[in-house]
Every structure is written in structure tokens, then in C-alpha cells.
Amino acid sequence: MPLPTGLYRPSLALLTDLYQLTMAYAYWKSGMERVEAAFHLFFRRNPFEGGFTIACGLEHAIDLIESLRFEPDDLAYLAEVRGADGKPLFEREFLEYLGSLRLACDVDAVPEGTAVFPLEPMVRVTGPILHAQLVETPLLALVNFQSLIATKAARAVLAARGEPVLEFGLRRAQGFDGALSASRAAWIGGCAATSNVMAGRFFGIPVSGTHGHSWVMAFDDELQAFRAYAQALPNNCVFLVDTYDTLQGVRHAMQVGEELRARGHEMIGVRLDSGDLAWLSSEARKMLDASGFPSARIIGSNELDENLVASLKEQGAGISAWGVGTRLVTGHPDAALGGVFKLTAVRTPPEPWRPKVKLSEQPIKTSIPGVLQTRRFFGESEAVADVIYDVGMAPRGPITMVDPLDPTRRRTVPDGATSEELLVPIFRAGRRVYDPPPLTEVRKRVSSELSRFHPGVKRFVNPHLYPVGLERGLHDVRTRLILEARGGSERTH
Secondary structure: OOOOOOOOOOOOOOOOOHHHHHHHHHHHHOOOOOOEEEEEEEOOOOHHHOOOEEOOOHHHHHHHHHHOOOOHHHHHHHHHOEOOOOOEOOOHHHHHHHHOOOOOOEEEEOOOOOEEOOOOOOEEEEEEHHHHHHOHHHHHHHHHHHHHHHHHHHHHHHHHOOOOEEEOOHHHOOHHHHHHHHHHHHHHHOOOEEOOHHHHHHHOOOEOOOOOHHHHHOOOOHHHHHHHHHHHOOOOOEEEOOOOOHHHHHHHHHHHHHHHHHOOOOOOEEEEOOOOHHHHHHHHHHHHHHOOOOOOEEEEOOOOOHHHHHHHHHOOOOOOEEEEOHHHHOOOOOOOOOOEEEEEEEEOOOOOOEEOOOOOOOHHHOOOOOOEEEEEEEOOOOEEEEEEEEHHHOOOOOEEEEOOOOOOOEEEEOOOOEEEEOOEEEEEOOEEOOOOOOHHHHHHHHHHHHOOOOHHHHOOOOOOOOOEEEEHHHHHHHHHHHHHHHHHHHHOO
16 A cells, blocks of 8 residues: 655644543533633653653654644544443534544744753643644654653763764664654754654654665675675765674775775765774774774764763763664663653632642642743853743742742742743644744754753762742642542542
8 A cells, every 4th residue: 555645644633632532522512612721741860871862753743733633534433332321422413523523722832952951841732622632642752752762862971971873773773653753853862863764754854774684695795795885876885794703794895985085975884783892993994094094984873872882982082973773762771751641720710710639649740730841041151940820820020939849848949030931822723823943953952951951860870850849829729639638528428
């Protein structure tokens, strides 16, 4: 079956969990169309035991929200879904309602490439509760995965200390969509190129690649294979040298490199894909330099991630470019970012917002109520703290922030400190008011953002815990709601 001209078929309305539709039906059936809700997408811990996360996936989320429609085929399928009694789960009038539905929510979000931290809202959706509920699952799917991979890539780039990181993960990715999303996020996170040609076409990412072991094995000997490749692609010669004997492979590559040079071309370098990369790359570097190839790159690959790159750098490896694949595009060792989408306030216009709180036996899972925004404060040279506040109680003057997990820990942000709001308007009443920047600009934003934080935040081992707190008024509201909810719960026992 041929691929469509676009990445997906036109309608993605059913790319959701069934419970979003059953709740939407129950809202409709209960006459709650006029009720509005505020939802926030956030995560509870940084991935990879790290000190930061890179927000990613917003452009795809914008496309989905802007084009979300229930097409006749979608409604025909939903008409066939049955309940436990074998009868239709949704009545015809509700499906007609879905068919005419146009999302009318306000959406605010953190721009892609921004460094964010646990409990901070990455996306805020306010509007008709039924509408807002329908975007929960796709928003989480798009933002969670790409933020995970962009963060992993940014860490690998930090480990490489200015040397290029190449994303080679297509064949190990979680399906075609996972591969494309991962390539996009890895490029945003700082990777220099991808092996994924379709990602290059769709997203404008530079593509990179040479040959595999099968090319060498298809010939009678390695030297013959290298010569044939150089004859075919004299302007793309990175030779994979570890099919048989790595250092002998380097010698063969240099021999063909001299032949290339005689024809007016230059060997780009060699790739090492197995063995002791630290020792082999050091030996290869000596050989290349001694033979007149000081500019030839040594590309290292083989199950690399930020930790192995950092280790190889510490060992003095001669690698000058890093091919990362499996562990990057799968977010190893974290399976997901773990972002959630929680209701935090409700109202029936023109009434004001009523904050809502969800309780948990785990303090970190007790939600933050209100219609939230995050304000980032800066010192002379770097970001110093983020304060989460309710937009209905915007703080003025010196701000006292309270640790959401330990209310005895407090600090005051000086009056007049430079600051910026992290959430920016994306949609107003369903109409897009934000134009996503080019990916090249998003990619630059990542490096710019990370440069504004103390090096300790970017450590891989025991990173500095960047201060994120609740504005004191919001903390007081949250405490009151928790006590009220617990009191009500206790009275029912």
C-alpha cells in the first residue's frame, strides 16, 4: 500500500483513549456544555536522573488542535462501538454533536526548546470542559515523547563538548512515527544530522550516512570494497573499518584516501562501530595524523549515549563525531517522560474560576490548583528560580516562593529582578494566534536556554536541584483546599 503524500491521513480525532470520549459523552449527557475547565500538562521528575528537561512537540500539537475534526468515517466507527450490554455506547445525537464540534479553547504553552522543570505547566488548556478533555491524550503523546528525546539529545550534545552528534536511530525506533518524531526532537536537542532520510525531507534536517558492514562483506576483500565505494561516491567517503580487523581497516582507508586525494577528493574519515572505542580511536588518530590525514574524522558508534560519550571523552578517545542511535531514539533508560494532564479549576461563565485539587498519598501527586503560569527570574548572569502562580493572583513586589513538597523551605525573590513568563498564548477561543518558529530557531533556543543555567543543573550525576516553588498566595490556597478535601473525606468514613 503506497504511503500517503502527508505523514498521516487527514483525521486524527480518534487518536485518543476511549475514556476521553466516554467522559465527553457524559459531559454532554449531563448538560455541562457551558462548564469551563482549566487543565495543565506537566511532569513530576526530570528524565535520566537529570537536572532539566527540554520542551518539545508543540508544533505538532498545534497542527493537531487546529485540524481536529470528527470525519464521517470516524463517526461511523464510533456508532459501532458497543457497551457491556451489547448496545451502542454513544447515541446518534451525540455523534452528530461531535461531527459539528470545533474546538474553542484557549491554549498557552512553553515554546519548544525551553528548559523546564518538574511541576511547571508546559501546556495550559482552558475552555469548554468537553473540548479540553478531548485533547488530553494526543497532547500527552506528542509532548511527552518529543520532550524526552530532545532532552536525551541535549545531554549527548553536552557530553560531546562541541563535537557533532549524529542521530542514527531509525532502525531501532518505536515504529515509523516514533522514528520521525525522534529525529525531529533529536535535531532540536542539538544533533547535527540524522540518518533518517524521510525526517530530512519533512523537517529539513541534514542527512548523514555512509555504508554498512554488508558493503564490505559483498566484496572479496576490504580494500576492494573501499575502492569501489570511493569510485561511486568520492565526496562521501567515511569508511566503516571494523568488519574484520579495525586497525588494518584504518590502513586500507588511508590507502584509498591517498588514491582519492590524487583524484582531487578528500576522505572524510573512518567509523568505528565495535571494540574498545577509547583505545582504537586513539590508535586510529595517531595513524591518520602520521599519514597526512589530520582533518579526517573518526566517528564512533555502538550503543552510545551521553554517559558513554562523557566516559570516552574522559579517557582521551580520538573520536571527533558521535553516532548515537538506539539509546537516543528510545529514551533509554527512561520509557517515558511521565507527563500528566490534570484539571485544576472550573467555572460556569461569567462566574470566576474555582480552583480544584487532587489529593494523593504521595505528596508529589497532589495537584496544584488554579489557572497557572510560571515566572522565571534571573540574576546577573543566569536563571535563579521559577515561581508558579495563579494568573488571578499575579504577584507583585518581593515574591516569597514555597517548596511544593516541603512548605518549610522558602525563599524570597528580590523586587525588581528580571523575569519572563514561560507560557505564551497559542490559541484563543480555538483560533491560532502563534506562529511556530523554524526548527533552526528552536534548535538555537535549546543551546541558548541551557547557557542561562548554572553548570550544576546540567551535571549528569547528582545535578543541582533548580529552585521551583509556589507563590505564597497559591501555596495558601492549595493548603486550604487540601485541608477542606481531607476534612470532607474524613467525614464520609
